[in-house]
Amino acid sequence: MTAGIxxxxxxxxxxxxxxxLNLTQQTQLSAQFKVGDKVLAFFSPYGxxxxQLQIGNR
Known part of the structure; x- marks a missing residue:
């Protein structure tokens, strides 16, 4: 488990x-993930x- 910064x-x-990724640069997120990708988010006290990209049926 990676500690959140x-x-x-x-x-x-x-x-x-x-x-x-820097959370203030949302363009990096749109470049990393395509519309329709399923992702699993892990939360820490910082957010x-x-x-994680979920591999499976689209």
């Missing part, structure tokens, strides 16, 4: 690689600490 979000992509 305030103001950032750790995202694991479908290859298992981790990406640290969302990680978002």
């Amino acid at each position: 305030p103001g950032t979000m750790v995202i694991r992509d479908e290859k298992g690689q981790l990406h640290i 969302v600490s990680a978002v």
Whole structure:
């Protein structure tokens, strides 16, 4: 489990690689995930600490 850093979000992509995103730059989120992708978010005391792409039927 990755510790959440305030103001950032750790995202694991479908290859298992981790990406640290700045929550103030939402364009990074739209580039990482496509519309219709299912994601699983993990919450910490700071807010969302990680978002995992759910592999499956679309």
